[in-house]
Amino acid sequence: MSKFIDIKGVRHAYRTKNGPLPVLDGLDIEVPEGTFCAVVGPSGCGKSTLTRLISGLMKPDTGAVVLAGEEVASPRKTVGMAFQNPVMLEWRTILQNVMLPLEIVAPRMPRAEAEARAAHLLDMVGLKGFEGKKPSELSGGMRQRASLCRALVHRPQVLIMDEPFGALDNFTREDLWQTMRDLRAAEPFTCVLITHDLRESVFLGDQVVVLSGRPARTQYVLDVDLPADRRIDILYEPKAGEMLHLLRDQIRIAQGRTGEMH
Numbered sequence: 168m169s170k171f172i173d174i175k176g177v178r179h180a181y182r183t184k185n186g187p188l189p190v191l192d193g194l195d196i197e198v199p200e201g202t203f204c205a206v207v208g209p210s211g212c213g214k215s216t217l218t219r220l221i222s223g224l225m226k227p228d229t230g231a232v233v234l235a236g237e238e239v240a241s242p243r244k245t246v247g248m249a250f251q252n253p254v255m256l257e258w259r260t261i262l263q264n265v266m267l268p269l270e271i272v273a274p275r276m277p278r279a280e281a282e283a284r285a286a287h288l289l290d291m292v293g294l295k296g297f298e299g300k301k302p303s304e305l306s307g308g309m310r311q312r313a314s315l316c317r318a319l320v321h322r323p324q325v326l327i328m329d330e331p332f333g334a335l336d337n338f339t340r341e342d343l344w345q346t347m348r349d350l351r352a353a354e355p356f357t358c359v360l361i362t363h364d365l366r367e368s369v370f371l372g373d374q375v376v377v378l379s380g381r382p383a384r385t386q387y388v389l390d391v392d393l394p395a396d397r398r399i400d401i402l403y404e405p406k407a408g409e410m411l412h413l414l415r416d417q418i419r420i421a422q423g424r425t426g427e428m429h
């Protein structure tokens with residue numbers, strides 16, 4: 168499969184008043200089209216910086232981020248983003264919030280078509296009947312579902328998610344993982360997910376990239392050889408268990424804690 172996102176030899180340092188702070192140092196990630204890449208690594212290693220580079224909000228000092236054959240040099244309209252705390256506009260209904268990217272990316276799309284597209288996605292994530300509610304009338308999990316719809320409404324080339332389920336309780340989080348799986352099955356997209364949750368990375372990922380401690384390089388890449396229509400139960404099976412052990416060991420190495428007991 169061709170690489171859709173190609174991150175090659177990326178190095179980056181932030182300029183701070185105390186001098187340069189190297190954050191990424193030798194990052195190589197290849198994400199084939201239509202696949203899901205989960206990125207894990209120690210706290211503060213540079214994961215969010217990576218999302219800024221892919222979305223074109225920043226350019227690396229050296230190396231390149233190539234998206235669909237083109238080097239990313241400025242912010243992209245064809246990227247959808249979802250974060251831990253979805254910012255929803257309280258004066259707009261859920262349907263109107265979900266439609267927002269279409270107003271920016273496809274301003275000529277007839278309103279009825281935009282509404283139908285947004286309503287279809289809300290239906291898919293189980294929010295049929297909530298289209299007319301205001302964001303504050305929804306639970307955190309429901310708001311995150313709506314935020315996923317908003318990130319996907321304009322059919323982005325790439326969906327970037329930075330800890331989108333981090334603030335949710337375990338059961339809601341697992342529900343959302345299954346929603347993600349169903350959304351992908353219905354409308355394939357290429358995705359990069361930043362997460363601290365190894366179970367999440369194995370359940371959702373086609374590959375899991377482990378970053379080293381700061382400055383981060385690509386330390387390890389795990390191919391998640393599990394069926395695409397996986398169910399939560401699969402996480403309790405030996406194959407997934409082995410992957411989770413391996414990832415935990417890799418995180419320990421990334422944290423520089425190789426000598427510790429398991």
Ligand SMILES: Nc1ncnc2c1ncn2[C@@H]1O[C@H](COP(=O)(O)OP(=O)(O)OP(=O)(O)O)[C@@H](O)[C@H]1O
Pocket residue numbers: 181182183188190209210211212213214215216217381
């Ligand atoms: N704009 C900035 N200017 C200077 N330093 C920054 C800037 N943004 C991030 N940093 C620093 O760069 C390092 C990496 O930050 P980043 O947010 O990418 O890490 P992260 O892996 O996403 O962190 P976490 O796991 O805690 O979410 C941190 O030490 C952070 O303080």
